[in-house]
Each structure stands twice: as structure tokens, then as C-alpha cells.
Amino acid sequence: MLDYKEHMARAVEYIEKNLTSEIDLSACANACGYSKYHFLRVFREVSGMTPADYIRKRRLGEIAKRILKSDDYISEIAFAYGFNSKENFTRAFKDEFRILPTEYRLSQHSIKLCEPLSFEVKPFFVTPEIITIPGFSLTVYKSDEDCPPNFWNKYHAKKLSLRLSGGKVCEDYGVCIWNDSENKLDYFIGIRTEDEEGDTPGTEEINIPGGLYALFRTPVTTHADFVNTIHRTWKYIYTVWLPQSGYKHTGSYEFESYIEQSHMFSEKIHIPIEKK
16 A cells, blocks of 8 residues: 555645646556546545545635635636636536635635645644633524535625624634434534524534543644644544543534634634543
8 A cells, every 4th residue: 555655646736736737547547556447436535535536625725715715707717727617617606615705805714625645644632721611602593514624615605604693703602413323414503592693594513512522722823724734633632532532522512613703713622521
């Protein structure tokens, strides 16, 4: 597998150099010394994506960055990355992020971008505080997306936080709990009920129990890498910290919170715990 990854790194380098050009998959295969068939199979094995999916996600990620950094027409940015029509680009962007590119430029919120594949394992850790918090309630919308980042995109694009708060900026909470009856994760986004002074149709109230929590603060990062850093932190919590910590998850609500408008690009993650 190590040799495969070294070879795939050459293909990734070729793709990165040609994101604004037409990319031939045979040329990608040549870059790493494989047949096209072998390249397609190995790339998917090491990345979890087909090369075509990866190229599309990378182009959309770079376009999203440029949408915020420049005043160029969105269609011109899309054309530079190989999209042959405004309609095709808009459809691809909405399929990926569940919002329109114009909504993204207007809201300028953090979204999950596909960054260049790296096969280097970089050390990552976050040390939590073990704290006790009082219970509180949240007024939330239930997610209609399988992927929480896509629901965050819709939440920000529709300015649902400001709608709930009556126009004031306040902390937003993403809350999740495992639904045993439906065998899936239920996810919600909203604000503290005490901050609710606006419109609440379509919401519900969740009571977060007080008790012992592990509080993680995600490393401060950039706008482009914020959501990816959040995901790295969640992965670290479940694959490294919890198994080694001497604590176990209580099964109650876990939640993440931050203020998008602060531009601090760090969030708090609370995990309800008890001693093993």
C-alpha cells in the first residue's frame, strides 16, 4: 500500500497542476506509471473516490475559494476550471454543497472543501478540559441532509440563525444523537432558547442535560480549512481520545458550537462522558 500511495502522489501532483486544463485520466495513469485500469482501481482504493469525483471536488473547492476572494463573475471563475456552462456549474455546486454559488458569495460562511490529497500521516491531537455544565435548552431545526456540513450550508445561506434570534448575532449549536429506532444519526442546528426572539416555525426544543463533559476546542485555522479541521477533531475524539481516556460516552446529546461571524475559525465540541 505504501508504494501505491507514493505512486498516487505523482498522479495527485499532475492533477493539481492541471485543474484549469482538460485532464486526461490516461495521462494521470502515466504520471504514476500504471495502466489506466490499474490507476482507476488503485486511486479509488487509497482515496475512497474515483479520479473523476476527486477532480470535480477539487475544482469546486478552488472555485469556492475564488468566489470569496475576488469580485469576478462566478461564471467566469467556473469557466476557468473547465465548466462549459453556467447551468452545469450551478448544478454541480448545488449537488456538492446544497446551496447556490450566489448564496455562498452572499453569506461567505465556512464550507467543507476538498483539499489536495495527502498520503502523509501528520500528527494531530487536541487535549480536552473535563468540565461540569448546567443543563440548558436549544431551539433547533432538524437536519434534512445525511451530511451535517450540507445542512450547515443551508442554515447559513437562509440566515436561519438571525431568523431565530430576531436579528442579533449569537452562538450556533450543532447537536447530534444516535436514533436507535431508525438506526441513524439525528442532527439539529439552532441557538439557545434564551436567545430566541424571532420566528420559530419548523423548529423544536431540545433539552441538553447538565453533567460531566469533555470539552474540545478545535485548533484555530483558516476559513478554507475550518470545516476539515472540525472533522479531523471529531475523528481524533472517537478513534484516539475516547478509547484511551478512561471515560465512555453516556449516549446523550453531543454538540458543537461557534459564532460564524467571529471569523475565529475554531469551535467547541462537548462530549457527554462518565467514568468507565
